[in-house]
Amino acid sequence: MIRLYSAARSSASFRVRIALNLKGLDYEYAAVDLRGGEQLGEAFRAVNxxxxVPVLEIDGQRLVQSLAILEYLEETRPEPPLLPREPAARARVRAAALAVxxxxxPLNNLRVLGYLGRELQAGEAARNAWxxxxxxxxxxxLEAQIRAGGAHGRFIEGDRPGLADLCLVPQIFNARRFDARLDHVPLLMGIFDQCMALPAFAEAQWERQPDFA
Amino acid sequence: MIRLYSAARSSASFRVRIALNLKGLDYEYAAVDLRGGEQLGEAFRAVNxxxxVPVLEIDGQRLVQSLAILEYLEETRPEPPLLPREPAARARVRAAALAVxxxxxPLNNLRVLGYLGRELQAGEAARNAWxxxxxxxxxxxLEAQIRAGGAHGRFIEGDRPGLADLCLVPQIFNARRFDARLDHVPLLMGIFDQCMALPAFAEAQWERQPDFA
Structure with a gap:
């Protein structure tokens, strides 16, 4: 059995949910209440x-760090692939994933915004500007990097969704939540729309998770 | 010919320098003056x-993002390996690399510290505390994660330096520059010492680069 420790709005968890869906892997959803601080408690510290989050329990192992989890899934369940075959193309896709x-x-997650408010007395407007x-x-x-690579199609690399697309989509969800402008990245937004038309992406989104609030 | 666009104190460049050394690859060093803002100029924007930084020119391609570059080197020049063979072990190593x-x-690089000072009026003491x-x-x-994995030896995974060690070492250099305490991570500091005893690591350090200042 596969178990995913996840939080609905966690971008890193969202990436892994999409990958599990794309690869057709059933999993048990173990919600972790980040706003309530559950990740800091003794029970979850024993897990990670x-x-x-995320933590993936699979094949008798506990895996952490979303990108390491995605590479593991790719190595052990290669179909459908999240990475192309050719090394330079793989490097382009990984570079786009890492740009996110x-x-x-990392600059925009909950613990960082918390520190800005608590330690640097940054008010809501300053935190939002950050x-x-x-x-x-x-x-x-990222859009400039993808255009320079010249290999984009319906998705970041060609016409198949992969590792970079499943990092992009949660970041766009997050950007919308903070009312960040997105009209300056038309290529990325076109790819986002292509992704969200796929059930694997749509079913992984925030409001479809049991712990969405 | 291999060319590395690098800055002496850039942690991400430092990672790639170690990997090129470990794999015995000669390269041309192209210094980019980050403090002078050279990366923002038109000439460097044409490169990335x-x-x-870093950018690696290799095999007729320009590669960006240090971890994507390292995976490319591993796929195209597999000896000596930076990753173990077994998928769960590879996931552990990648997870440790990603923890750094x-x-x-990302929270501690130059552009972030600049924003804190400029936009949030954080003084030097507040920036150092951050x-x-x-x-x-x-x-x-990271130390807790490695201990939980239980596979560390002289290095983060067993007795051979790899992807995670070459992320750790530049981070320790950075930590020392900001006088961060390190006595709470004895396992990591022991591994750091093992790494720095190897020429591939020692020759990649800040003060051995042509643009060190």
């Missing part, structure tokens, strides 16, 4: 000492 | 529209 996972998302700055700038960089 | 690359480093918070907390989480 780093106190982060390293350059945008959020929008990194997401607007980061998505513009 | 996302305005970030996603959960610590820095130390994420690095002290993040390294503690």
């Amino acid at each position: 000492p780093a106190a982060l 996972a390293c350059d945008i998302h 959020y929008r700055h990194w997401v607007v700038d980061g998505l513009a960089q | 529209p996302a305005a970030l 690359a996603c959960d610590i480093h 820095y130390r918070h994420w690095v002290v907390d993040g390294l503690a989480q």
Whole structure:
């Protein structure tokens, strides 16, 4: 049995939900209440000492870090593929995924926004400006990177959704929540729409999860 | 010919320098002056529209994002390996690398510290406290994650340096620069010492680069 420790609005959890759906893998959903601080409690620390979701229990192992989980799924359940075959194409897809996972998302998660308010006395307007700055700038960089790569089609790489698309989609959900502008990244938004037309993406979204609130 | 666009103190560039050394690959060093804003100029934007180092020119391609570059090197130049063979072990190593690359480093780079000062009027003490918070907390989480995995030896996974070690070492350099405490992560510091005893790591460090200042 596969079990995913997840939170509905967690972008990293959302990525793994899409991958499990794309690969047709059934899983048990174990909700972790991030706003209530459940990840910091002793019970969840026994699951992941780093106190982060997602955690995937699979093949008798506990895996952490969403991108490591996705690579594991790709190596052990290769169909349908999340990465192309050719090394330079794989590097392009991974680079796009990392542009979201390293350059945008870490600046905007709950614990960072909490620190800004608590320790730096940043009010809601300043926190929102911070959020929008990194997401607007980061998505513009990602769009430029994908255009420079020249391999995009209906999706970030060609006409099949993959590792980078399933990082993009949760980031767009997040951007909309903070009313960040998105009209400057038409290529990304076209790809987002293509993704959301697929059940694997649509069923992984926030409001379809049992812990959505 | 292989060319690396790099900055001496850039952690992400440092990771790639170690990997090139470990795999015995000669390369041309192309310095990018980050403090002078060279990455934002037109000439470098033509190399990487996302305005970030490192960029690796190899096999007629330009590759971006350090972890994508490392995976490409591993796929095209597999010896000596940066990842173990078994999928669960590969997932552990990647998870440790990502704990640095996603959960610590993005919060502490130059552009983020700049924003804190410029937009949030955070003074030097507040910026240093921010820095130390994420690095002290993040390294503690990484140490707990590695201990939970139970596969560490002289290095993060067994007795061979790999993908996670070459993310750890630049982060420790950075932590020391900001006088962050490190006595709470003895396992990581022991691994750091093992790494720095190897020429591939020692020759990749800041002060050995032509643009060190």
